Amino acid sequence: MLSITQIFPISFLKTWIQSQQHIVIRSYAARKGTRDRKNKKKVKTVVEKIGFIPHNQRNREKLLAERPSRKFDDSWQRKPMDDIYCxxxxxxxxxxxxxxxxxxxxxxxxxxxxxxxxxxxxxxxxxxxxxxxxxxxxxxxxxxxxxxxxDHGEERKIIAFAKDIDSQQLAIRAGAQLTGGVELIKEIQNGKVSLQDFQFVIAHPDILHELSTLRGLMKKKFPNPKSGTLDIHLDEVVNRYLNxxxxxxxxxxxxxxxxxxxxxxxxxxxxxxxxxxxxxxxxxxxxxxxxxxxxxxxxxxxxxxxxxxxxxxxxxxxxLEENDTPVAISEEEIDKQVVL
Missing domain, CATH: 3.30.190.20 (Ribosomal protein L1/L10, rRNA-binding domain)
Structure with missing residues (x-):
């Protein structure tokens, strides 16, 4: 293998080394705006934060397109003229x-x-x-x-609240498992009676004020006129909820x-x-x-x-009667009835 001195003469090498000593190395700044143009070319990927989506809302349009509609309307079709038809x-x-x-x-x-x-x-x-x-x-x-x-095959236990003793007796005769007034409310507060043992709670409007202390325990079971659990005729309410x-x-x-x-x-x-x-x-x-x-x-x-x-x-x-168009009671009307 030949050395570098054998390939190039010594005089040439000396001249080249002397020329390299006079080279000045400088770092020149880029032209104005070059970095800005490069940064603009870079594509920024923005990650959007998506909250929790219920399962029935995910890909809703796709699911609706693939899933057959449950709504049925045959009003546009013809009526059969005889007993044999497709x-x-x-x-x-x-x-x-x-x-x-x-x-x-x-x-x-x-x-x-x-x-x-x-x-x-x-x-x-x-x-x-x-x-x-x-x-x-x-x-x-x-x-x-x-x-x-x-026989509906369900176990329905009813507790009824009323101040009037006659109303309590009517509820018992109709089939209520337990009735009472203010004393029964106190027993529930003390833990002697559990509301979890009863599927339905009905009440007479005369005890509604005292019964409000149990609103937190009853929650959705709290008597109200919209569901029909707050009524003056407790025997009819008990009969309806039992049968x-x-x-x-x-x-x-x-x-x-x-x-x-x-x-x-x-x-x-x-x-x-x-x-x-x-x-x-x-x-x-x-x-x-x-x-x-x-x-x-x-x-x-x-x-x-x-x-x-x-x-x-x-x-x-x-x-249904022709002129009879029942309408759901609004919440404001319900509140007025409860106050009255």
């Missing part, structure tokens, strides 16, 4: 109530399902829009009074303007006329929750009887 191209047939019950009795005959005492369920679809288009009715639970009792139809309107997670009620109104071995009266009472009670707006509240009513999957459409308008 059901999906025509409106649902509306059955008289008793005919629908007889149809269910045929399917529950001993030769088919063999359940002649099967429960009869009412399926009520609701339009849950409130007074404003952007507001919707929240889920609500009510108990509807019925004339014809049936009435307990139903809940549930709003859809994604379609806020759609709600549904599914509840038992009786059994197939009952008289169809009695079942019809229970159904009429249920429809009227649901209409009490109608908001102060125009348009429909109940959109469709169906009759079911498990285990059969058949559903028969019923015209609920037959059980």
């Amino acid at each position: 059901a999906k191209y025509y409106q649902w047939k509306i059955y008289p109530f008793q005919e629908a019950i007889n149809c269910h009795k045929e399917t529950h005959h001993p030769e088919i399902y063999n359940q002649p005492q099967a429960p009869v369920k009412a399926l009520i679809e609701l339009y849950m829009q409130g007074e404003k288009k952007t507001k919707f009715i929240e889920n609500f639970n009510r108990i509807c009074a019925v004339q014809h009792k049936f 009435g139809i307990n139903y809940t309107a549930v709003k859809d997670e994604y379609e806020k303007d759609f709600g549904i009620i599914e509840t038992i109104i009786g059994y197939l071995d009952m008289d169809p006329a009695q079942l019809e009266e229970n159904f009429a009472a249920l429809v009227k009670d649901v209409m009490v929750m109608k908001p102060k707006r125009d348009g429909k509240f109940i959109t469709r009513t169906l009759l079911m009887s498990p285990p059969s999957g058949e559903q028969f459409k019923i015209d609920h308008k037959l059980y």
